[in-house]
Amino acid sequence: MSETDYQALVDGILSDVQAYRGQGTVPNYIPALAQADPNKFGIALVLKDGSTYAAGDADQPFTLQSISYIFTLSLALHHVKGALWNHVGREPSGSPVNSIVQLELEKGKPRNPLISAGAIVVTDQLIGTRGADAAVEELLAFLRERSGEEGIGIDEGLAMSESRAGAFNRSLAHFIAAFGNMLNPVEEVLSAYYRQCSVAMTCRQLARAALFLAFDGVDPRTGDTVTVASRSRRTNALMLTCGHYDVSGDFAFRVGLPGKSAVSGGILAIVPGTGAVVVWSPGLNTAGTSLVGSVALESLAERTGWSVFV
Ligand code: GLU
Numbered sequence: 452m453s454e455t456d457y458q459a460l461v462d463g464i465l466s467d468v469q470a471y472r473g474q475g476t477v478p479n480y481i482p483a484l485a486q487a488d489p490n491k492f493g494i495a496l497v498l499k500d501g502s503t504y505a506a507g508d509a510d511q512p513f514t515l516q517s518i519s520y521i522f523t524l525s526l527a528l529h530h531v532k533g534a535l536w537n538h539v540g541r542e543p544s545g546s547p548v549n550s551i552v553q554l555e556l557e558k559g560k561p562r563n564p565l566i567s568a569g570a571i572v573v574t575d576q577l578i579g580t581r582g583a584d585a586a587v588e589e590l591l592a593f594l595r596e597r598s599g600e601e602g603i604g605i606d607e608g609l610a611m612s613e614s615r616a617g618a619f620n621r622s623l624a625h626f627i628a629a630f631g632n633m634l635n636p637v638e639e640v641l642s643a644y645y646r647q648c649s650v651a652m653t654c655r656q657l658a659r660a661a662l663f664l665a666f667d668g669v670d671p672r673t674g675d676t677v678t679v680a681s682r683s684r685r686t687n688a689l690m691l692t693c694g695h696y697d698v699s700g701d702f703a704f705r706v707g708l709p710g711k712s713a714v715s716g717g718i719l720a721i722v723p724g725t726g727a728v729v730v731w732s733p734g735l736n737t738a739g740t741s742l743v744g745s746v747a748l749e750s751l752a753e754r755t756g757w758s759v760f761v
Contacts, residue, residue: 457504460754461494465506467750468492468732468743475734475742478714480619483612484514487716489734492743495654497662498726501672505655512651513731514606516713517548519590519647520570521661525678525686526589527577535576538632539569541689548696548714548739549619551626559630563693565711568623574647575633575640583635583643590647597660597670597677603652610649617641654717654729661719661727664709687721691759698738706748707758712740720748722757 452460472490479485493508527535544562546553554561554568561569578586587605595603624637633640652660663670668683678686690709695702702710710720716733718741728751732743752758 454502454504457496457498457502460751461496461504461506463754464494464747464750465492468747471743471746472732473734475716475732475736477716477733478735478739481609481613481616481714483606483609484715484733487513487733489732489743491716492730492732492747493654494728494730494747495658496726496728497655497658499666499671501659501662503655503658508731509654511731512653512656513715513717513733514609514648514713515650515652515657515717516648516715517565517567517570518657518711518713518717518719519650520565520573521664521686521690521711521719522590522593523570523573523577523586523647524564524689525682526586526593527573528682529678530579531576535564535573538576539564539572541693543693543699545697549623551623554623554626554630559627559632561627563689565689565693566696567620568627571620571624571640571644572627572632574644575635578635578640578643580634583639583646586643587646591650594650594652594656594660597663598652598656599659600652600656603650603656605646606649606651607646609651610645613648614641614645617645620644654731657717657719658727658729661721661729664721665723665725665727687723687759690719690721696739698740701738702740702745705745706752707760708748708752709759710748712744714739716741716744718744718748720751723759725757 663677667680687709
């Protein structure tokens, strides 16, 4: 495809979703997210040479929420390597994102790193013995470097708002700690967790930051090895099997690309060997993924034929 074709692609997706805009429900369990405008929609596609094609509200920041799990996973694996898998599993959960039921049955070892309980364990491992601030600073530095945007920061008000409303995550974290699967005090881990979820980025910035996952861990624009190839592939495998709460199978069926959905309405999708795509629209479907964003990614898959199952 030529440059004009790629711009026509994202413009075409924008027109495909027009009829759906405003649909979906904004989450009300995080008060600050409940004020988001469901009419917003943005899409950004970044390719190997860094060229970016965007449409709609692609330059409006939103908070990463559980898309941040992808980056903390990558950083934690860098620090603790395979030992991470003693603390968290690699199977789809088939349960709602904040479910506690499996944690009891499986003795405090969360099913995978892409559900809340698993992400809390990953953040604890990333903190290690350094303290929460060092872990959050490492994440911010990583995102700034990969996106090339020094201004990326945390929406501290949102982090506070989520912490105040965070009974579910607090329960999960205490449950994990009760089974001896937490190194650091629960409140310290949660403070890092809420801050990582509240990093604000635009579709364009986030697609750039995740580009290394489409190229076996190498950022194709700089040649930097961000992570080893096997780890990059495995992160994509986890996104495909676990990236969308209890509808990960359906997402793989409909879109056919590794991805991660977040409660803020962002969805990151990786097209191995080609690029990274981020869509954002705050209204969620009943499964908790962006309603308009999912339609947009289905349209992308249909228009391009991109799939990991070719
Ligand atoms: N910060 C959110 C939570 O822990 C993230 C959830 C999500 O994006 O799915 O509830």
